[in-house]
Amino acid sequence: MFYQLYEMNHAAMAPLRATVDAMRLAFGSPLNPLAHTVIGRTLTASLEVFERSTRRYGKPQFGLATTMIDGSPVTVTEEISWSKPFCNLIHFKRSLASPRPEDPKILITAPMSGHYATLLRGTVEALLPHADVYITDWVDARMVPVAEGFFDLDDYIDYVIEMVHHLGPRTNVVAVCQPSVPVLAAVARMEADNDPLAPASMTLMGGPIDTRINPTAVNELAKNKPIEWFKENVIMDVPWPQPGFMRPVYPGFLQLSGFMSMNLDRHMTAQKDFYMHLIKNDGDPAEKHRDFYDEYLAVMDLTAEFYLQTVETVFMRHALPKGEMMHRDKPVDCSAIRNVALLTVEGENDDISGVGQTKAAQTLCVNLPESKRMHYMQPDVGHYGVFNGSRFRREIAPRILAFAKEHSMQQPNVSASNVKSPSTGKPSVVKRVIKGGKSV
Structure with missing residues (x-):
């Protein structure tokens, strides 16, 4: 049931995530006077960090044209x-x-x-x-x-x-x-x-x-x-309505959790630095953070x-x-x-x-x-x-x-x-x- 709960959590968060993203766009718009103030940038940064922390990351593209x-x-x-x-x-x-x-x-x-x-x-x-x-x-x-x-x-x-x-x-x-x-x-x-x-x-x-x-x-x-421990604790069936419904898999989000826990302090520091870069309007480091985690947080099942x-x-x-x-x-x-x-x-x-x-x-x-x-x-x-x-x-x-x-x-x-x-x-x-x- 853990995989099903994971999917339900994403589905339940979808409306809130959409609202937060709309607010981020509104407060970060160049047409909004608040966007050019510390208060506005702080609010926009908080909204982006929340949205990115709760997002489901899809498969990236190579983009090597x-x-x-x-x-x-x-x-x-x-x-x-x-x-x-x-x-x-x-x-x-x-x-x-x-x-x-x-x-x-x-x-x-x-x-x-x-x-x-x-x-x-x-x-x-x-x-x-x-x-x-x-x-x-x-x-x-x-x-x-x-x-x-x-x-x-x-x-x-x-x-x-x-x-x-x-x-x-x-x-x-x-x-x-x-x-x-x-x-x-x-x-x-x-x-x-x-x-x-x-x-x-x-x-x-x-x-x-x-x-x-x-x-x-x-x-x-x-x-x-x-090996029995792995069978009982990390193998789960794909939930409906995915095409692989009922296929036993090792979910990608479990693998990601394991990788992140190995260097949790480094990831937390990166998140904090990203937040501060957004507030300071320091675009290049923030964009590098987005590029790395867009890739790192996109996972697949085995x-x-x-x-x-x-x-x-x-x-x-x-x-x-x-x-x-x-x-x-x-x-x-x-x-x-x-x-x-x-x-x-x-x-x-x-x-x-x-x-x-x-x-x-x-x-x-x-x-x-x-x-x-x-x-x-x-x-x-x-x-x-x-x-x-x-x-x-x-x-x-x-x-x-x-x-x-x-x-x-x-x-x-x-x-x-x-x-x-x-x-x-x-x-x-x-x-x-x-x-x-x-x-x-």
Whole structure:
């Protein structure tokens, strides 16, 4: 009933929120004399803070309409080039006016951990001028009807393999945080099967490959609770009238509550500073606050089976580093990885995936030549800084691009026509263009 109460609370607050927002617009209007006084700005700030604190944040848009290539602006169009019920593969198609050397093809595997793929907007933006970029746009589980079936960790691995098949040879996979485990597992399975379309390289960033190393607060919670506790306390059915009515999920608002409680003092300070910036009419910091929290507070639900299987496999049993992980009925053996180059990236101050957890992948891939492996730890950044921000743009992104380009050129350009997907026997290819946030 907790999810239903959460929805009822939002519905009950809707009229008050609408009234408060109307008052904010009225008191903040340049035509209102009070808007130019301290009293008026204080009242307007209070109303905005209340409205933003009680709002339901929808899925943000990437909004990357252009990028700069060789000093000139280039139009970027979002296309859905592959689609299944729980994921769309978005291609950021660049309108290149003249022939130029081929850029590396990069598949960014976004986290399926409560936030939308748009959390990686900065990652995409930094790579776009130098790469042909695709990203996994995972679908909010509460928007997927029960008739579409289940989606678990094994399905996630299948999706990754199918997307790599769809993109064809010389694909470079970049996994940010949570996808590091299924991406490593997918590559291990492809290598074990001698798949000619195995990616040229994989980059694992801030991922929980071996959570026994420098465990964080997130790891400790999973270690100290039995899986039955998670089933009883955090799994809930999607309420009516959502499309996924009656689907068991791990609600996004619970994940958000967990993340915010880890740094509650920082979030409270940010809210107070935002309020003071509004009163002082200091526009730039206030706008940066809005942009960050519009993204951070937009959350999605995860299917119960995916969440529980991930918690048990990755955080409780440590199945991958122990060599006990299975994909369907086949073992995930990282020693099978011999050809796919591996780059691991960590942040010195990461409080989600501790230092060494991602680097553990280097140890697992025992048969990978030294020429195909690289590790980098970025000083002075936390988890978010591993894939976003100025240090990512300046220090990490160039390394990812150089690594992908080097190993793409080394992989033969094989034909994808005879390679079948793991679950359907043939690729599922759908192309749609996204305009104004809607696919057409």
